Amino acid sequence: MKPVLAIVAFCAALACASLPAGAVETCPGDPTAPADTPAIRIDTKGGPALGAMQYPRTAPLAAKQVAFTFDDGPNPDTTPIILDILDRHCVKATFFIIGIYAERHPEIVRDIAARGHTIGTHTWSHPNNLRHLSLASAQREIRRGFEAAEQALAPASEESRLRLLPFFRFPGLNDSPALIGWLGARNIATLSCEFGSDDWRQIGPAEVKRRTMRNIASVGRGILIMHDTKPRTAEALSSLIVSLRQQGYEIVQLEAGDDARELAAAVPDPLLGAIRRAEAPSAPLSAALAPLTNPSLETAESLR
Template sequence: MLDRIFVLLAATLLSLMSFTTLSSAHPAHYPLQTEFPDHMLYQGQIEGKMIALTFDDGPDQQYTPEILDILNEHKVKATFFLMGSRVVKHPDVTKRIVNEGHAIGNHTYWHPNLAEADIHQMEWEINHTNNQIYQATGKTTQWFRAPYGALNQQQVLSLGFLGYKGIGWSIDTEDWKGPGKKAITRQVINNVHPGAIILMHNAGHWTQDLSGTAESLDELIPLLKRNGYQFVTIPQMWQLNHHGQISSKQADERPLK
């Protein structure tokens, strides 16, 4: 009963928020996107009601398959930013992500804080991960998300030189803290806006409880759909930002290094 009341309250709040545009959603609040619009994306266009679900730190054998099942049930495509060290351990799950039509991105090999890394280490992390993704799926990716979102201007320029696009987020669910389904749902509902890139996790440290992530998706996706939001992948959101439409041919891959 309490769960039903919570869902109804969330739906009411979302309906009220759909008539406003959050000032915090403006790209000016993301200086790297403003300075490097051809290399960085933290949020999409605010004119339409397109949003992107993104998942970091996978794959794994516990939470990733569960999240994939829920996305499949609701017919939603998402973007998964993969760690090379976990792709090596779970190539079957990596391949499933691709086979089910989701987009993939690069999330480094060992998940270092790149604010403490030099350019050579960053390049190794990215290129080695891309090679592992290719071995598992036969595909590469040009989409990159830095662990902790830590990137400086020189690193952004290096990403561009390597042929990558840097992807941030505009809504952090903080699901890695294990707050539970209701808190995750509330965090998204309270902050959702057109063009939102939503950060979630589909794997983590073995002590982390990410069960609330999958459970929240089962409520969030129908709620957001009922309020006119459409789910897109990061490649699609990039196309909308730069070309105003989604092409059937997504230039998603890049050459191996």
């Protein structure tokens, strides 16, 4: 086969391999990719703890399916760049946001939601290990994280507000049985991961990509943790998406069941659904609530 024909055939094969059977619509910014990110629905009833790095159970992912998650934002310098890259490649992801940043940059939270991504929470101020706090303080960290997310989304459309799902990720993945049980009683799923990206380490974007590809290949399917606060992540992201798809991986979006928010709001002491549009507080949470005893945003480097 002549080189040009070989390239054409190769690209055609890539396009076919990237598209699910029967799909016709392709991504405008990345014609080898599908226009939609398939949804993987998580049953949040009882608040399961999911992710094989820590737990026996995980999300119902098929072989070579990878769910992108981004922690520690929103960040005005990097999150918008990452959102644009995801849009260009028609990838929907999940953002585990920090409450204090959501309060500081609510417009970015609304942008994440408006673009159709999933939003979960990651505490109010990202204490590196909730086990080191009293149970009451840790619970307050988690509660305020959800409240800040709901408040940021309160002025948004109904569709956008529904992008906040009963998903929680522990800072540094440092969980505790007591807190998992407390979340579970409120029908909040704890989401860990199958693999990280090492994007919090002092490495370049090429190395972030290399390690991420290696980590994914070693497990074959799962939830990937990245950080939308890291310029190296933004720099690596486009190439990572393209390479994963070229190797036959399907990028999927974590979603919950249609009744997930109702389930979370129906408990006596809910974490999600406590703030509704009409009654969203007008004052910032940080002004309305007592200061935290252990704010540790400066040590927000997470995931081990």
